[in-house]
Amino acid sequence: METPATDTRARRLAEAVATVRRATAFEPELALVLGSGLGPLADEIEVEAALSYADVPGMPPSSAPGHAGRLVLGRLAGRRVVAMQGRLHLYEGYPAADVVFPIELMHELGARSLVVTNACGGLDPNFRAGELMLQLDFINFTGQNPLIGPNDDSRYERFVVTYDAYDPGYLEVARAAALAEKILLREGVYLAISGPSYATRAELRAFRALGADAVGMSTVHEVLKARHLGMRVLGLSTITDMAVPDAGHHATGDEVLEMAAKSGETFRRLVRAVLPNL
Structure with missing residues (x-):
């Protein structure tokens, strides 16, 4: 059902799409969200166009450390991609609906699959800082859901099933790529x-008792919105520190970025191996 809120958001999205289209007619097939310290992967893209978030109407700026705040369109590993070089977070003061606006934009530009990446703390005591993790499922402990509010029932399901939030086929692709590499x-x-x-x-x-293996401050809202839009999703994480309750030290923000940078080449190699088979 159309409401003033959905109409306003549709206009905002249309303006953003038009701005990107004036820069390039390039149509991506895959969307990438590059998390803390992982932005350098965007530098490997054969760029068709790159726009600062500030130059895209309705696009909130990214203020998080290690997030460049650019939308990059081009080719990577033989695929047509659009990448968020830096994401948006609730802690920047944005509601969940604004955090996922870039997902809507990338979908409107043509992307039908999404690869989300992040840096996170390891809860599983078997993990080690610097390792990579395939996201099998998630727990939304933020208290916000980007799907709350008016819904365009003519285009999208009101009640999104998230039993398989991450695409089972894509999980197998990631496992095979990791084995090969x-x-x-x-x-x-x-x-x-x-x-x-x-x-x-x-x-x-408490998080460990709930069944969580890693903890972070992003990703789940993007995945929820992507599934709402009918996109297939793959989630990959870098374990930048061990979030162990009995440890004598908790990593600082700078230490998280430092570890993300150290493991960055391995992470980028995995993404490059995964993309051709999505």
């Missing part, structure tokens, strides 16, 4: 908090 790929459940404060010791124990 001889990359250790952990698997687990990702839990999202709103941030910007890191979790307390008690919260970390």
